[in-house]
Amino acid sequence: MSKIYEALQRVQGNLDGATPSDARRDSPQQHFPRVVEDEPASRSRESSRIRVLPLRVPLSAPLLPFDSDHWYAGEQYKIIRTKINQHPLRPRLITVSSAGSADGKSITAINIAAALSLKDDTDVLLMDGDFRRSTIHLQLGLPPGPGLLDVLAGSTDLEDALIQADRFPNLYVLPAGEPRNNPAELLDSARWTNLATLLRKAFHYVIVDAPPISAVADYDLILAKTDALIVVARPDHTNRKALFRALETVDKDKFLGVVLNYVPDWFLGESRSYYSYREYRGQVGQA
Numbered sequence: 001m002s003k004i005y006e007a008l009q010r011v012q013g014n015l016d017g018a019t020p021s022d023a024r025r026d027s028p029q030q031h032f033p034r035v036v037e038d039e040p041a042s043r044s045r046e047s048s049r050i051r052v053l054p055l056r057v058p059l060s061a062p063l064l065p066f067d068s069d070h071w072y073a074g075e076q077y078k079i080i081r082t083k084i085n086q087h088p089l090r091p092r093l094i095t096v097s098s099a100g101s102a103d104g105k106s107i108t109a110i111n112i113a114a115a116l117s118l119k120d121d122t123d124v125l126l127m128d129g130d131f132r133r134s135t136i137h138l139q140l141g142l143p144p145g146p147g148l149l150d151v152l153a154g155s156t157d158l159e160d161a162l163i164q165a166d167r168f169p170n171l172y173v174l175p176a177g178e179p180r181n182n183p184a185e186l187l188d189s190a191r192w193t194n195l196a197t198l199l200r201k202a203f204h205y206v207i208v209d210a211p212p213i214s215a216v217a218d219y220d221l222i223l224a225k226t227d228a229l230i231v232v233a234r235p236d237h238t239n240r241k242a243l244f245r246a247l248e249t250v251d252k253d254k255f256l257g258v259v260l261n262y263v264p265d266w267f268l269g270e271s272r273s274y275y276s277y278r279e280y281r282g283q284v285g286q287a
Contacts, residue, residue: 063107064167094208095226101133136176161177232259
């Protein structure tokens with residue numbers, strides 16, 4: 001039986017019954033084998049209720065660029081993967097956000113999660129935490145729910161809300177779920193604290209598509225339970241002043257860097273595709 005399945009069998013009871021103090025007394029490590037690189041997680045589809053669904057992505061969409069036709073874009077995301085794997089923080093739960101809307105943070109979150117999942121025996125969860133403008137399910141052609149909000153509200157088991165990607169067997173998706181009028185209250189709860197702890201034990205990486213920085217309380221509540229933050233910017237769209245204001249507010253201990261999305265070819269550089277990565281050191285670089 002897979003370690004993920006064993007972990008999820010115990011999730012519902014822990015989410016329902018545990019408070020933060022209970023979680024310390026009844027440590028998840030007593031229940032879940034820790035997933036580490038030298039002890040990879042295997043899966044048993046037969047013993048799990050997790051849905052296995054195909055991803056339906058339009059050919060024109062800049063998503064999952066890991067074939068020969070988009071090799072350079074795919075290589076840039078593999079560079080990001082390498083930087084994450086080798087970062088001294090060893091982040092497991094990673095928030096992806098931006099200074100404003102339409103900067104491409106959801107696309108970036110999807111592609112980073114998919115790149116991480118390409119490694120053998122590396123189970124990755126892509127989670128939609130942008131409840132006000134959830135798009136992960138739309139971009140991947142998946143049903144909208146049940147999802148994270150339903151799990152936090154206690155109306156759905158986590159195992160029933162998860163989706164395993166057919167083409168990317170190491171990639172799992174947790175949609176946002178049924179819209180509710182109290183997402184901040186659901187995140188400001190012991191259930192979210194316990195869920196974050198349990199997911200850390202079940203997956204090698206969790207990538208969370210969060211709302212824009214400081215736009216709503218949801219962003220801060222998500223970031224508080226994750227290890228690291230990646231900020232996405234789009235040179236032809238992002239407001240520079242808004243971006244620098246946002247970067248001034250981020251927790252520098254959790255800040256991994258900036259991903260520049262949809263970067264045009266630079267006239268002094270070689271002809272390349274649309275993606276690049278630069279670590280933030282006082283200013284945002286450009287490929």
